[in-house]
Amino acid sequence: MSSYQLHNAGYGTDSQPVIVRGEGAYLYSDNGRRLFDAGLGAGSQILGHAHPAVVAAVQRQIADGSIYLYNNPQIHDLCQRLATLLPAPQCHYVFSNSGTEATLRALRLARAAAGRQRIACFHGGWHGMNEWTLLDDGGRFGAGITTLPDGIPQPVLDFSLLLPYNDERAFELITAHGQELAAVIIEPVQGSNPRADILHFLQRLEAECRRLGILVIHDEIITGFRLAPGGAGQYWPLQPDIVTWGKILGGGLPIGLTSCTDEVAARTFGDRHKRILTGGTFSANPLVAAASSAVLSQLASADYRHIDQLGERFRNQLNQGFKQQGLPFSAIGIGSFNRVAFTASSFRNRAERDALELPAATQSRFRQQLLELGVLWPTNGIVFTGFCHQQADIDWLCQQVLAAAAGCLISGA
Numbered sequence: 001m002s003s004y005q006l007h008n009a010g011y012g013t014d015s016q017p018v019i020v021r022g023e024g025a026y027l028y029s030d031n032g033r034r035l036f037d038a039g040l041g042a043g044s045q046i047l048g049h050a051h052p053a054v055v056a057a058v059q060r061q062i063a064d065g066s067i068y069l070y071n072n073p074q075i076h077d078l079c080q081r082l083a084t085l086l087p088a089p090q091c092h093y094v095f096s097n098s099g100t101e102a103t104l105r106a107l108r109l110a111r112a113a114a115g116r117q118r119i120a121c122f123h124g125g126w127h128g129m130n131e132w133t134l135l136d137d138g139g140r141f142g143a144g145i146t147t148l149p150d151g152i153p154q155p156v157l158d159f160s161l162l163l164p165y166n167d168e169r170a171f172e173l174i175t176a177h178g179q180e181l182a183a184v185i186i187e188p189v190q191g192s193n194p195r196a197d198i199l200h201f202l203q204r205l206e207a208e209c210r211r212l213g214i215l216v217i218h219d220e221i222i223t224g225f226r227l228a229p230g231g232a233g234q235y236w237p238l239q240p241d242i243v244t245w246g247k248i249l250g251g252g253l254p255i256g257l258t259s260c261t262d263e264v265a266a267r268t269f270g271d272r273h274k275r276i277l278t279g280g281t282f283s284a285n286p287l288v289a290a291a292s293s294a295v296l297s298q299l300a301s302a303d304y305r306h307i308d309q310l311g312e313r314f315r316n317q318l319n320q321g322f323k324q325q326g327l328p329f330s331a332i333g334i335g336s337f338n339r340v341a342f343t344a345s346s347f348r349n350r351a352e353r354d355a356l357e358l359p360a361a362t363q364s365r366f367r368q369q370l371l372e373l374g375v376l377w378p379t380n381g382i383v384f385t386g387f388c389h390q391q392a393d394i395d396w397l398c399q400q401v402l403a404a405a406a407g408c409l410i411s412g413a
């Protein structure tokens, strides 16, 4: 057998099962185990794995070819659906193949529109493998490491600015660098710290950026099609200039979408003095478009109260259980977007969370115990409720989480 090493983060670790199939809320391992997928495909499978409508759409389309590189009806059908579901100002679309690419396109558009170079992003945020936003590595190499990951050139620092999240000092920094900043990119709800009480901060950010001529980019790659079909910008009264979408939109196939307002489009695509690069071999391909349209047709008639109530049930049951059993954990989140923090204390942002949480070894024991109990707990810690779940699934999950939380505190467990 030939020898090789796989370097995709999270793949190929010995302690992880090998998954051969997914259906609904579950993944199945090569040794026949059924495992509850608490992360639902990093949040992409809001309908559940292998949803019949998505499978049928992909099977139909692939038989007719998956890539044409010419205009095709599938992509226009998808655009029509997007125009119905997304907040109306977000009516210009650029397709790509991942969330990372969507955020790269968004920063390029913002720089071209604003005629400025520098970009600000928030500590605790995640915008994918996008160099301009990797000043914070998302804690992947351990909390508190402040150097750039290797392979990212130092000059990136000159064009990026890291802001503290959910912290007034962010506005001082934005004001101090106001003349250089093209845009501030932010997840309206951070995966590292999903919370419902962030609207005021987001509104203040919008107001400060407007005042200084800085564009606001919402990274809705998790929140899009999740907080509401049109994401946080529909759930809340917010008016970002540019928005990025992905994950759920692809129905399990790779996709990225960058949208912007008429005003941004006029300052970029509509300005005859500017040349804006878009495109790519697989961008706007009919196969992904068909899968996306199948997802959106399901979501257009979906009752989001179902997944929101399940999320609330998850958080309430866990917080009650943690308190009753005196366990130093808490469940936080908004709607169907959840996280279990390894501390009972409240925190404002990821920096505070990192200082409070139990050690990494305990967190790893927690995930290992859950695996033994039949739950795949995502390493990024973000837990989603989806349309493939019923109350009984969430109640069962809560019981397993409480058992693992108690178990992982016993040293050597």
Ligand SMILES: Cc1ncc(COP(=O)(O)O)c(C=O)c1O
Binding pocket: 042, 098, 099, 100, 101, 103, 126, 127, 128, 129, 187, 191, 219, 220, 221, 222, 246, 247
């Ligand atoms: C908020 C956010 N933005 C961007 C990305 C990057 O998306 P992708 O992994 O598809 O490149 C992610 C991925 O988890 C994300 O959560």
